Amino acid sequence: MKKLLEYAEAGDTVVVWRVDRLGRSLIDVLNTVNLLQGRGVALRSVSDGIDPATTTGRLMLNMLATLAEYERELITERVNAGIVAAKASGTRFGRPVSDPSVIAAKLEIVKEARTRGKTAAEAAQLVGWSRATLYRHQQAALDSVQPAHSPGIASGDQAASDGTPR
Numbered sequence: 001m002k003k004l005l006e007y008a009e010a011g012d013t014v015v016v017w018r019v020d021r022l023g024r025s026l027i028d029v030l031n032t033v034n035l036l037q038g039r040g041v042a043l044r045s046v047s048d049g050i051d052p053a054t055t056t057g058r059l060m061l062n063m064l065a066t067l068a069e070y071e072r073e074l075i076t077e078r079v080n081a082g083i084v085a086a087k088a089s090g091t092r093f094g095r096p097v098s099d100p101s102v103i104a105a106k107l108e109i110v111k112e113a114r115t116r117g118k119t120a121a122e123a124a125q126l127v128g129w130s131r132a133t134l135y136r137h138q139q140a141a142l143d144s145v146q147p148a149h150s151p152g153i154a155s156g157d158q159a160a161s162d163g164t165p166r
Contacts, residue, residue, distance in 0.1 A: 005032070010040030019045045019061055020068030029065040103137055110134060 001022075008014055014036060016022060023029040033052050036043055043052050048064055051057040087093070106127040113123035124134035 008041045013042040013044055015044045018047050019050055019064050026065045026069045107137060
């Protein structure tokens, strides 16, 4: 749309299939029509037969643009209602959770490749990962093995093995 608006000059005629294709909302459509008319660019709608240069054409343009916006909002409401219903019935969205045993096996393959001198990127590519994915899985594996740090005990405040403070 930006290229069209930059290209159109006074005396040109912009032909659209339907008027609602000129913008994503009623305001966008009307602003685009006003911008084109202000620059002396004519507008014709093929399927609607609307000529915004006439009073009746402007009336029809406003009515059709309003109906088109209403239709888009109804579609959005229906899609959102469908998502809510699907979630309520147990449908999961997004990527499936990876099998931890598969990740562990791939990490082992990467570890062996690294000991043979492969770079992280080359080793990751062997198992179909990017280098960033390799690092993310390695960090997750380290996090799951290392115990969580106790936030209430600073390293200098730890007790000696006999129970007396250091």
